[in-house]
Every structure is written in C-alpha cells, then in structure tokens.
Amino acid sequence: MTPRPESSGSHPEQPADQRRTEPPAPARKKPAAKQQPAAAAAKKAAARKTPAKRTAAAAKTAATAKATVQKAALKKTAAKKTAGKSPAAKKTPGGATAPAAPAASGAPPAGTRGRDTARTAPVPEAAERPAPPEAEIAVSPAVDSDDRERLLHGTHHAPHSVLGAHPVPGGVAFRAFRPYARAVTVMSGGMTVALHDDGDGFFSGLLPLREVPAYRLRVAYEGTELETEDAYRFLPTLGELDLHLIGEGRHEELWTVLGAHPMTHQGVTGTRFSVWAPNARGVRVAGSFNFWDGTGFPMRSLGSTGVWELFVPGIGEGELYKFEITRPDGSKTLRADPMARRTEVPPATSSIVTSSRYAWGDAEWLARRAQVPAHRAPFSVYEVHLPSWRPGLTYRQLAEQLPAYVKDLGFTHVELMPVAEHPFGGSWGYQVTGFYAPTARLGTPDDFKYLVDALHRAGIGVIMDWVPAHFPRDEWALAEFDGRPLYEHSDPLRAAHPDWGTLEFDFGRREVRNFLVANALYWCEEFHIDGLRVDAVASMLYLDYSREPGQWTPNEHGGRENLDAVAFLQEMNATVYRRVPGVVTIAEESTAWDGVTRATHHRGPSGFGGLGFGLKWNMGWMHDSLQYMSHEPVHRAYHHGEMTFSMVYAYSENYVLPISHDEVVHGKRSLVSKMPGDWWRQRADLRAYLGFMWAHPGKQLLFMGQEFAQGAEWSEARGPDWWLLDPHYGAEADHRGVRDLVRDLNTVYRATPALWQYDTEPSGFRWVTGDAADDNVLAFLRYDADGAPLLAVSHFAPVVRHDYRVGVPDDVPAWREVLNTDAARYGGSDVTNPDPVKPEPQGWHGRPASIRLTLPPLATVWLRPA
Numbered sequence: 001m002t003p004r005p006e007s008s009g010s011h012p013e014q015p016a017d018q019r020r021t022e023p024p025a026p027a028r029k030k031p032a033a034k035q036q037p038a039a040a041a042a043k044k045a046a047a048r049k050t051p052a053k054r055t056a057a058a059a060k061t062a063a064t065a066k067a068t069v070q071k072a073a074l075k076k077t078a079a080k081k082t083a084g085k086s087p088a089a090k091k092t093p094g095g096a097t098a099p100a101a102p103a104a105s106g107a108p109p110a111g112t113r114g115r116d117t118a119r120t121a122p123v124p125e126a127a128e129r130p131a132p133p134e135a136e137i138a139v140s141p142a143v144d145s146d147d148r149e150r151l152l153h154g155t156h157h158a159p160h161s162v163l164g165a166h167p168v169p170g171g172v173a174f175r176a177f178r179p180y181a182r183a184v185t186v187m188s189g190g191m192t193v194a195l196h197d198d199g200d201g202f203f204s205g206l207l208p209l210r211e212v213p214a215y216r217l218r219v220a221y222e223g224t225e226l227e228t229e230d231a232y233r234f235l236p237t238l239g240e241l242d243l244h245l246i247g248e249g250r251h252e253e254l255w256t257v258l259g260a261h262p263m264t265h266q267g268v269t270g271t272r273f274s275v276w277a278p279n280a281r282g283v284r285v286a287g288s289f290n291f292w293d294g295t296g297f298p299m300r301s302l303g304s305t306g307v308w309e310l311f312v313p314g315i316g317e318g319e320l321y322k323f324e325i326t327r328p329d330g331s332k333t334l335r336a337d338p339m340a341r342r343t344e345v346p347p348a349t350s351s352i353v354t355s356s357r358y359a360w361g362d363a364e365w366l367a368r369r370a371q372v373p374a375h376r377a378p379f380s381v382y383e384v385h386l387p388s389w390r391p392g393l394t395y396r397q398l399a400e401q402l403p404a405y406v407k408d409l410g411f412t413h414v415e416l417m418p419v420a421e422h423p424f425g426g427s428w429g430y431q432v433t434g435f436y437a438p439t440a441r442l443g444t445p446d447d448f449k450y451l452v453d454a455l456h457r458a459g460i461g462v463i464m465d466w467v468p469a470h471f472p473r474d475e476w477a478l479a480e481f482d483g484r485p486l487y488e489h490s491d492p493l494r495a496a497h498p499d500w501g502t503l504e505f506d507f508g509r510r511e512v513r514n515f516l517v518a519n520a521l522y523w524c525e526e527f528h529i530d531g532l533r534v535d536a537v538a539s540m541l542y543l544d545y546s547r548e549p550g551q552w553t554p555n556e557h558g559g560r561e562n563l564d565a566v567a568f569l570q571e572m573n574a575t576v577y578r579r580v581p582g583v584v585t586i587a588e589e590s591t592a593w594d595g596v597t598r599a600t601h602h603r604g605p606s607g608f609g610g611l612g613f614g615l616k617w618n619m620g621w622m623h624d625s626l627q628y629m630s631h632e633p634v635h636r637a638y639h640h641g642e643m644t645f646s647m648v649y650a651y652s653e654n655y656v657l658p659i660s661h662d663e664v665v666h667g668k669r670s671l672v673s674k675m676p677g678d679w680w681r682q683r684a685d686l687r688a689y690l691g692f693m694w695a696h697p698g699k700q701l702l703f704m705g706q707e708f709a710q711g712a713e714w715s716e717a718r719g720p721d722w723w724l725l726d727p728h729y730g731a732e733a734d735h736r737g738v739r740d741l742v743r744d745l746n747t748v749y750r751a752t753p754a755l756w757q758y759d760t761e762p763s764g765f766r767w768v769t770g771d772a773a774d775d776n777v778l779a780f781l782r783y784d785a786d787g788a789p790l791l792a793v794s795h796f797a798p799v800v801r802h803d804y805r806v807g808v809p810d811d812v813p814a815w816r817e818v819l820n821t822d823a824a825r826y827g828g829s830d831v832t833n834p835d836p837v838k839p840e841p842q843g844w845h846g847r848p849a850s851i852r853l854t855l856p857p858l859a860t861v862w863l864r865p866a
Contacts, residue, residue, distance in 0.1 A: 139168045141173035141175060142175070142196075143198065151202075153282075154284050155281040159177075160234075165213075165233060171207050171209050174193075174195060174205050174206075175202070176232075177201055177296050177298075179200075181203070183195075186205065186215050186216075187227070193205060193207060215233070216229055217229070229270070231310060237263070237311050243302055243303060246276070247303075249511050252521055254514055255339060255526070258276060259275075260341075265311050269316070271315040272309065273321070275323050275337060276305075276308075276511060278482065280325045281330070282326040283301075284297050286321065286324045286334065287322065289315050297310060297312065298310070317355060319353045320352055320353075321351055322349075323336075323337060334476065335481060336349050338436075338487075340437050341437055341445060342354035346441065351437075356449070362456035362457060362528060365459070366456075369461065374699075376758075376760075378750045378755075379656075380413070380701075380702075380746055381699070382415070383415045383417065383660055383701055383702065384414050385428060390719065394442050395438075395448045399455075402455070403457075403458035406458070409742055409743050413460060413461040413531070414455060414463065415464070418430055418432060418467055419438045419448065420432045420434055420435055420439070420466075420467070421440065425716060429465070431467075431471065431500070433474055448527065453528070462530050462531070463532070463584075464523055464527075464533070465535055466523065466532040468519070469497075469505070470502040470536070471488075472502050487503075487515070488503040488504060488506055489504060493551060497539070497546075504540075507567070507568040513568050516568065517571055517575050520572050524583050530583060531585065532576070533585075533586040533588060534585060534613070538593075541591070542561065542591075569611045573612030573613055585612075586616065587613040587617065589617065594608065595611060597610070597612075597614060615654045618657050620645075621657055621698070626674060628643050630674055630676065636773075636776050636796055638773075644770045646696070650697050650698070651760060655697070656699040657696060657698045657699065659671060659701065660701060660703050661714060664703055666713075670706065670712060672711060672738075673712075681798060681858060684821075684828060687828065687858075688795070688860045689860075690860075691862070692794040692860050695860070709724075734827050737828075738827065744819060745819065754789060755782055758784065763783065765781070766783070767780050768806055768847070769807070775795075776797040777795050779845075781809075789812065789865065791863040793863075795857070795859055800856060802854050804852065805852050806845065806853055808847055808850060810841070813865075814839075815836065815837045815839070817863050819862040820856065820862075828856065831859070833854055837852070
C-alpha cells in the first residue's frame, strides 16, 4: 500500500466550471415593511407572538387587542343556550399565553406575480372547515425564540415538531423555514394564504381549520418562484424494526436504510436522507438542490439510535449532497455520506443520489457457482488493477475486452484491486473513503454491474479486494465523522495505523461492525461479487502490529490478540457464507495465526475459534520460493529447503499461492526480472517457476503483466507494457511465448482434477524426491479423488540431464508428457520427451518402478498416464 496525502478531496464550493451545481443563492434580504390599517395591525399582533424587543407602544397595542378579543369571547359564551366551560388558555411553544386569532395575515413582497395581499378562497368541507369554538384561546403560530435559535444554528434534534403544520388551539399553525425567501404561501385545495414573514427566513400563520389539510408551499425568491411539498409534513421513513436492528448493530441490509434513497413516501416522490451521527448536536442536508446551504434542511434525530433522517420531496437522482454536521463543540463540518452508493469523480468529494435499474443476465452463473466449494474446484486468478489494465477505458469498455482476454488465457477468476471509491489514485484503492460506492473514475455503479455481468457470462468469477482494516484521515470523510472518534477507536494508540498514516476501525463498536459486515454483503448481493479478498488481516489481528513496547495495551487476558477484530472477522465470514451461497472469502494474512480457514465454531490449540475464511494467501510460500529463484543456479543447492518447506504446513490452511501486485512494485522488480542470468535464462526460470507453481498444492494468483514476462515494474500510471506483444517489436515472440505457456498451464490445469481437487488434503500429494538438492530437482505426484495421478518434475539447473531416473507407481503402464516449459513454442530450447515413457521394474526414490526422463534446462515437465 502507498502512503497518501492527508487530504486529497475538494470542497463542494469549488469553481463552478468544475462542478454541476447552480450559482450561489442571492444574499438573504430583509423584506420591505408592509403597510396595513391599525385594526389589522392589532389583530396581527394578537395572532402571533410579540418579538422579544418590541417597543412599549407596540406592547400596549397588543395588550389592548388581547383584552378586546377576550371580552368578546366571554360575551358570546354567556349568550349561548348550551351550558359549558370555556377551555383554559393554552401556552405557546415559548411558554407565553396568547389570545385567539383568525387566520394569519401577511402579504408577500410587492411584485410577486401581482399578489399584494393574501387572498382566501372558499374553504372546502372536512379538514378545511372553519372550526374552533370562539371561546378557545388561540396561540401564536410563530416559532419561539429557543427553537428559532436552534434551527438557525443547526442544533435542533426535532425540526418536524416545530416546522410544518400542527393543530393548535384556534386552528392549524403553519411554520416554514426558508432562508433567502421573500414570501411563503400555503396552498390547499382552493385556499391560498400567505404566511407572515417573521424574519431570518421564518414564516408562520394560523388558519382556522379543524385538521391539518393536504397542502403545498409556494416560495418566492428574488426573481423566481416555485411550488413544492413541505419536507416537514412527512412521517419518518424508517420503521421501528430498522431502528431496532441499527441500534443492535445487526442490520444486515444497512445500505437499504441509511444513505440517500429516491422513493415515494406518502404519495410524494423525493429522496430520503439518513445518516448515523450519534455525537452530533444537529445534522442538515446540503447539496446542489439548495446551493450547498443546509440551513433550511435540518434533519430529525430518531430516538437513541444516533440516526438522523429527512425526506426531501422533489429531489431525485443525480443531485449532489453532503451532510452538514454540528459538532459537540458547536463547530460545523461538511461530510460525504459514509453510505453513499455513488460519488463524484475524484478529486471532487460529493456524494450523489442514485438508484439502480440494472437487469442482470447471470442467473445461470449464480446457480452454478455454489455447486462445488472453492477449495475443491479449479481456481486460478488473474489479478487486475482496473484503472491501469487498459488506461482510459470505462467499466463498459473494459467489459468488451477484459472477459475475452481472461477467458482466452484460461483463468477461472479475476481479482479486482479495490474498486471502492478512494481519493488518491496512488493508493491503488487501498485507502477507501466510499465503502459503498464503486469508483466513479470508470463510470456509474450500474456500469460496474455491467462489467461483472459480462465476466460472469464469459464463465469468469469476480473476486474483489476489500479493505475493512483502516481508512484515511480526510476531513470530509470518516475521520471524527461527527466531531468525535466514531468509526475509529477512541484510544489514539488503537486508532492510528503506524504503517500507512491512516485510522483503524473500532471493531468493538457494534454499529461499526454492522457498517463493515453489511458492506461485505452489499458487494456480494448488489454487485454479484463471487469472493472477497480481505486486505491486511494481520494488521487487524494483533494489537502490537508494527508497534513498539509501550505503544499498545494488552487485551483483557494479557495477550496481544485483538479480540474485537477476531469477533468481527468471525461475524463477517459467518454472515457472508450464510446469506450468499457460493461466495468465498480470502484472507491476506502473513503470520501463522491458527485457524484462519477453520470454521468459526471449531476451537483450535490457541483457544480461539476459527476465523471462518474460505482461503488464505500463502505468503510464506511466495517469499521462500521467490528467494530461491533469485539465487544463481550454482547456489540453489544450498537453499533447496526454501522450495520444500511449504509442504510442511501445506494442509494447515486452505491456501492460495499469490504472485500479486505487492511483489512487482516499489523496487521489487517484475517477476521475470527477479530471475538471475541473461534474458534467455530469466525467461526459462520464469517458465519453470510458473510450471512449479501451477502444480504445487494450492490455488494460483498471478498479477497482470506477469503473464507475458513484462520486464518493468508495474506502475498504476501506465499499466502493463502491452507494446511488448506488438508483432513489430523484435522480441515479441519471447513475451508471447510466456503468455502461451500461461494459457496452456490453465488449460491442462482445468482439465486435470489431480491439480485442484485435493488441494487441501494430504492424500492428494506425494513427494517423489524432495531432497535432490545437488541436482536442483523437485519431483512429486498429485492425485485426484479417483486416484488418477499427475507427475510434476521441476529442474532448476541450466543443463540438460539425460536419462534422469524418477521413481513412479508400478500400476501405470506408461506416462505421456502433457506440458514442458522448455518447448520451442514458449521460447525454450525444445528439449522434450515426445514419446510415451514406460516404467522399468527398477525401484527408485522408494517406489517399486521408475522412468528415465530427459530433463530440459531450467524447466518443469508434467506427465500423465498415457
């Protein structure tokens, strides 16, 4: 993994030519003073709460109006024939007692489509029928000072309890918070009533209705006017079960409830926004639909779950958004959505409202993939960094080329280096900020689905690198998301990753585990991913990973194991295998941790249950074998054990043999360049090594570019050196020969169950000779479930050995060479065994019979029963 800058994103308010947003909203203007008769002014003063700093004269006028209204109400009550008591005066939201009042008045600013005063049409029956008894004391519809301040400063937990329409004594109070608006009008049926401008973007009015009607708002801005639904008239979009599961940290489909979701709610189309931010004093939505000013879009807090929610009507796909969070200290931060399913193209950092309409065509593949477990099936993987495989291609363009190329070479799977969104390309995707979004560099989420579908229809499985160990510190992403450590551990020693300058997840927090477990399911269920290769597992398992004494604290048992991470990995694996049949999880784990691929309910010698992975990268085999190959042949005799030691532990786990991107970058040289000697010997060594690798117990993984002996290290900036395969290039045949070998290795491999069926069982392997160090020879037998053998002989010396005797079983009448890495078509010297080889009754290597072979220089040969 590559270190990255502290921040590599952009602020939403970047230059307009780089963003898809509208111009900034005009500055908030104070409406012009309204002219009205004195009597109307007195009524208006009685109908709404008096501002805190009004003049004494205004106060006196309001008091007189109040007394007049109260006396009139008492007279009417006394005149009634039916006895009854008048209801007691009600308290306003601010605690003050207010008189009854008729419908609120207040005209929009002059010049708004010619409407200078409120006009009220006949009120329909039912909900809009004039109602309250004259003796009922009305309340002021205006927002009280406390709510007003909290809404203005973004610290209100329940804006829906204040804004919108609410039954109150005297009718229904309408309140709107529309910063920058010149006027707000309520429209219901045939009724149109302008709300009073209370200043600072607040508008209110009291209508004499029995019930809250269906209504819309007409909002006038300087130079424009729009009609819209009121976001604060809607019930919550999340149900009690969803909130309960979120609170427990067990919502396995978390992506369906958090984030931004276009939907129809209470008969209205719009988008639901929801986010987990338990430490926030308030959360608002800002985006391209409100000029990146979230002041008028406060979200409500749903109970004790820490979830904030707002349904915004009229908002649909393609809108950019972020969450404006008020931290515990009162400061504000603008954050991308942790659950965003689509993002802007980096370095832009906004989230995008999206929904999928993709129609899959891989039903046959999904039905077939669960028939045989991965460890008992052919499994050879081509590792790909999508942005650089063919630089400049989109997901859909890759879908036209990658499946055909991989299928031609015979690989069963591709492994995609992290496709989740990441701000810095130099991290190769391993420092993720958008865990639920495929990188926008190559297209939309549906475009990525198209690529996966195309691979499946070509018969190729898709494994995705998944990075739950850590995340970068970008201030617009997950780090201290709501003002305090949230996704990261609260202990700074546990939070800071010492190697990459990133932050480690707090695996002990149930909501964080839920975020990650659901993320694993999300890729498998929504994108039909066939396997997750989990990155940096070792860094998760050990509290002292890359830390010196004093930089870590032992666990509750005094050990170095990260018990929270162990529990998380067990939960993730158990959940994925339960919900998604046929999917395999693969651990990149470089230590001797006991039971990485053991079932979670089986305890091992260490006392821990297994981690539950399906496969594990064999980092020891990779390191030892490459070390052996780097030696000159004359010295290899002294390092013979580096090629045989892997069989000591070969069946302790279910292994993958990885030659990955990590081994061909940052000064490690490409695979062919690791080999000693001249160009011919380097290629011969490479071919012999690949033959040994494909025959060794375990699955295979090869990084792109190594299949045709690229001499240069991989670079994400340019990708593989495809020009080496140009027929006009003088050495093209050398590179094409290695690629032809890889194709033939995969072809014979897939057709020979002995090479994969018993990869994880000792009965599938027998040494013929593992101690011929002086000859630089390794020979072994592989067996399938029916006992059919394959004989593999690797010769790592640059000489020809004639009549080299190899012990074999006596029940095979003849052996036929099925692959020879020294063949001329691969660029070799063409020293082969063209005819069937019959065993002789002379025992050898502890076996009753033997055959005599011609061993080519620096080559591997495979033989099967003729």
